[in-house]
Amino acid sequence: xxxxxxxxxxxxxxxxxxxxxxxxxxxxxxxxxxxxxxxxxxxxxxxxxxxxxxxxxxxxxxxxxxxxxxxxxxxxxxxxxxxxxxxxxxxxxxxxxxxxxxxxxxxxxxxxxxxxxxxxxxxxxxxxxxxxxxxxxxxxxxxxxxxxxxxxxxxxxxxxxxxxxxxxxxxxxxxxxxxxxxxxxxxxxxxxxxxxxxxxxxxxxxxxxxxxxxxxxxxxxxxxxxxxxxxxxxxxxxxxxxxxxxxxxxxxxxxxxxxxxxxxxxxxxxxxxxxxxxxxxxxxxxxxxxxxxxxxxxxxxxxxxxxxxxxxxxxxxxxxxxxxxxxxxxxxxxxxxxxxxxxxxxxxxx
Numbered sequence: 001x002x003x004x005x006x007x008x009x010x011x012x013x014x015x016x017x018x019x020x021x022x023x024x025x026x027x028x029x030x031x032x033x034x035x036x037x038x039x040x041x042x043x044x045x046x047x048x049x050x051x052x053x054x055x056x057x058x059x060x061x062x063x064x065x066x067x068x069x070x071x072x073x074x075x076x077x078x079x080x081x082x083x084x085x086x087x088x089x090x091x092x093x094x095x096x097x098x099x100x101x102x103x104x105x106x107x108x109x110x111x112x113x114x115x116x117x118x119x120x121x122x123x124x125x126x127x128x129x130x131x132x133x134x135x136x137x138x139x140x141x142x143x144x145x146x147x148x149x150x151x152x153x154x155x156x157x158x159x160x161x162x163x164x165x166x167x168x169x170x171x172x173x174x175x176x177x178x179x180x181x182x183x184x185x186x187x188x189x190x191x192x193x194x195x196x197x198x199x200x201x202x203x204x205x206x207x208x209x210x211x212x213x214x215x216x217x218x219x220x221x222x223x224x225x226x227x228x229x230x231x232x233x234x235x236x237x238x239x240x241x242x243x244x245x246x247x248x249x250x251x252x253x254x255x256x257x258x259x260x261x262x263x264x265x266x267x268x269x270x271x272x273x274x275x276x277x278x279x280x281x282x283x284x285x286x287x288x289x290x291x292x293x294x295x296x297x298x299x300x301x302x303x304x305x306x307x308x309x310x311x312x313x314x315x316x317x318x319x320x321x322x323x324x325x326x327x328x329x330x331x332x333x334x335x336x337x338x339x340x341x342x343x344x345x346x347x348x349x350x
Contacts, residue, residue, distance in 0.1 A: 005052060007179075008048055008051070008178065011181060011182055014182055014186065015041045015044045015048070015185055016042060016045045018041040018185055018186070018188075018189035019038045019039065019040070019041030019042035019044075019045070020038070021038075021189060021193060022034060022038035022041065022196065023038035023039070025193050025196045025197060026196050031273060031277065032269065032273065033073070033270070033273065034195070036069040036070075036072050036076060037074075037192050037196075039069050040066045040067075040069035040073060041066075041189065043069060044063070044066040044185075046062040047059050047062035050062055051118065056117050056118050059118055059121070060117045060118055063161075064121050067124065067125035067126075067127075067128040067129060070128065070154070071129075071131060074132040074154075122162070123161065125161050126158040126160070126161030126162035129155070129158030130154070130159065132151075132158075133150075133155035133156075133158060134151065135151075136148075136154065139151075146194050146195055147195075149191055150192065150194075150195060153187050156184065157188060160177075160180055214290075214325055214326065214327055215321075215322070215328070216327075216329075216350060217327065217329045218332055218346060219329060219330070219331050220333070220334070221333050224296065224329075227294075227329060228243070228245065231246075231249075232246045234248065235248055236250070236293070236294055237249070237274070237275060237278045237291070237292070238250070238252070238296070239251075239252050239254060239293075239295045239296070240252075240294070240295075240297055241300045243331075245294075250278075252271070252274065254300055254301065265301050265303070265304040265305070266304045266305060268309060268313045271295075272316060272317055272320075275293055275320065276320055278291055279291040279321070279324040279326055280324075290325065290326055291321070291326035291327070292327045293317075293326065293329065294328075294330075294331070295329070295330050295331065296331035298310065298314075298330070298331070298345075299333055299336040307341055310345075311348055314345065318349055328349075330349060332345065
């Protein structure tokens with residue numbers, strides 16, 4: 001029996017299952033931003049198939065796609081909370097790293113270009129996984145141990161990818177390498193699923209049932225202050241452009257400038273996705289936690305989206321709030337809208 005082939009087949013199966021599970025939970029939890037992670041593991045299954053079949057081009061391309069999807073999924077999933085500038089210097093070193101790798105590989109394996117191709121693709125893949133790990137570590141204050149554990153795991157996995165070029169032909173390493181890869185795949189997939197299942201929100205606090213009515217509240221900008229004071233100690237989910245919010249709120253800033261807990265004005269699906277997950281977590285906590293969502297800055301969103309998109313977004317959000325018996329507070333400045341648009345918005349929301 002060819003134990004190497006059996007191990008490779010098992011590795012392919014594990015990666016397909018991991019990818020499928022992440023895609024499944026991303027769908028049922030409405031976390032579409034996690035889809036690249038699921039697709040990444042499926043791509044890696046093709047990389048293993050290419051490696052054992054001798055199709056090194058398929059293997060190299062699949063590994064590259066895997067790394068790109070992991071990195072893209074990480075930056076997309078946490079894009080609203082992370083400022084990419086902190087790792088810009090590391091990313092700038094990629095060309096130097098690539099050249100050094102090619103030269104080293106050519107010196108080590110002058111007669112085996114197929115192995116060189118696979119080795120370089122694995123090494124570059126590993127580097128991007130390491131970068132993804134460091135990106136996640138930056139989110140420890142927001143996601144806690146989930147970010148730390150997944151970040152460290154991806155860094156270790158990245159290092160394991162880099163060793164391909166030097167150790168691929170070492171017989172003693174084949175079994176160890178496959179075993180280590182399987183363990184890291186399972187651990188990474190489970191930690192990614194944890195990330196998909198949770199979103200950073202404030203802690204629970206006293207009931208708000210007596211404080212504010214269910215449904216939709218449309219407020220003028222000059223009347224929001226009283227409601228902010230009223231809900232000062234409640235874990236409200238807020239999407240704002242200009243107003244200041246209490247510390248206990250989970251506040252996402254609407255801005256084109258990357259940063260922690262920011263969302264680009266064109267990313268309406270991200271706002272909806274975050275709100276839906278918040279309401280699901282509120283429902284899981286029972287009667288003690290009614291979801292309260294505040295949106296301020298629709299006029300800013302209007303600059304980057306057509307009116308139809310904003311209307312559909314608000315209609316969908318209102319439906320979710322209604323089903324989950326929550327409260328949606330919308331700050332609208334009538335003077336900033338055309339009369340017809342303002343009238344339509346109020347009809348949609350009421």
